[in-house]
Amino acid sequence: MLRTKMSNTHPGEIVFIDGNTGNIVSREDARQLPEALVFAETAGGKVPIVKVVAHTHGDRREIMEYGADGALLRTTMQRRDP
Numbered sequence: 085m086l087r088t089k090m091s092n093t094h095p096g097e098i099v100f101i102d103g104n105t106g107n108i109v110s111r112e113d114a115r116q117l118p119e120a121l122v123f124a125e126t127a128g129g130k131v132p133i134v135k136v137v138a139h140t141h142g143d144r145r146e147i148m149e150y151g152a153d154g155a156l157l158r159t160t161m162q163r164r165d166p
Contacts, residue, residue: 094122094132095152103139103148124149124157131157 094114098121102109114122114132123130135150145162 092130095134098122098133099135101135101137103137103146109138124151126157133157 096114098112098114098117100109100112101107122133124133131151133149134152137148137150139146139148143164143166145164147160147162149157149159151157
């Protein structure tokens with residue numbers, strides 16, 4: 085069940101966190117970012133992303149995006165070219 089509420093508006097800020105250290109890397113004004121980074125498409129519609137946590141594991145990076153209620157909205161895996 086999706087707990088996160090759909091919204092076409094954003095609360096204003098997205099916090100980017102280094103998942104390996106827990107440190108805040110930056111706080112960005114959502115109005116200055118592309119819509120694809122500000123909202124996640126879910127079965128219930130668009131949901132604002134308010135927190136992005138990136139973990140690095142060797143040559144891989146896992147990026148997790150969360151809604152205002154703490155629900156995980158989507159995860160992206162990246163791999164560095166050898």
